[in-house]
Amino acid sequence: MTMKGVFESFLSFFSPMTCRLSNERLLTPCPVEGLNLTECSKIHCCPFRIGQEEQCYMPVRDDVQLAIRVVLITGGGFLFLGFLPFCCCALLQRSPCVNPLQKISKKVQKIAREKRAAEKKSRDEEIHRHLLD
Numbered sequence: 159m160t161m162k163g164v165f166e167s168f169l170s171f172f173s174p175m176t177c178r179l180s181n182e183r184l185l186t187p188c189p190v191e192g193l194n195l196t197e198c199s200k201i202h203c204c205p206f207r208i209g210q211e212e213q214c215y216m217p218v219r220d221d222v223q224l225a226i227r228v229v230l231i232t233g234g235g236f237l238f239l240g241f242l243p244f245c246c247c248a249l250l251q252r253s254p255c256v257n258p259l260q261k262i263s264k265k266v267q268k269i270a271r272e273k274r275a276a277e278k279k280s281r282d283e284e285i286h287r288h289l290l291d
Contacts, residue, residue, distance in 0.1 A: 171227065172224065172227070172228075173219065173224070174219070174220040174223040174224055174227070175217035175218065175219060175220060176217060176218060176219075176220035176223065177204035177205075177217050177218075178218075178220070179206075180218075183218050185206075185215040185216075185218075186215055186216040187213065187214065187215050187216070188201065188203035188214035188215060188216055190203075190214070193212075193214050194212060195207070195212055198212075198214035201214075202217070203215065203216060203217070204216070204217050
């Protein structure tokens with residue numbers, strides 16, 4: 159898909175057109191006259207039949223659909239921004255480079271090693287006492 163195609167898709171998403179008739183809108187005829195209903199649809203005009211007479215008119219902007227699209231995009235954006243901090247915290251919480259409390263300090267490591275060594279030594283002494291008795 160080319161950049162022009164992407165840009166046109168983006169513009170058409172935010173400028174929806176409809177062939178629905180409404181009483182307050184004025185119908186503008188298509189620039190080409192004398193088309194049947196199939197040819198009218200091919201040139202992106204809206205076919206319209208009054209009795210036996212077939213006419214083509216330009217599509218009108220659909221404000222309701224535009225409002226719905228804008229509300230959904232805005233709601234999705236707010237939802238994304240609402241969950242973004244939770245996702246970042248969950249991913250970065252276990253990272254030792256971001257969370258310094260995850261790193262075991264050298265003092266704590268030294269104390270833990272000494273405590274394990276002392277526990278092992280006391281167990282060895284207890285085993286020797288039982289063997290000597």
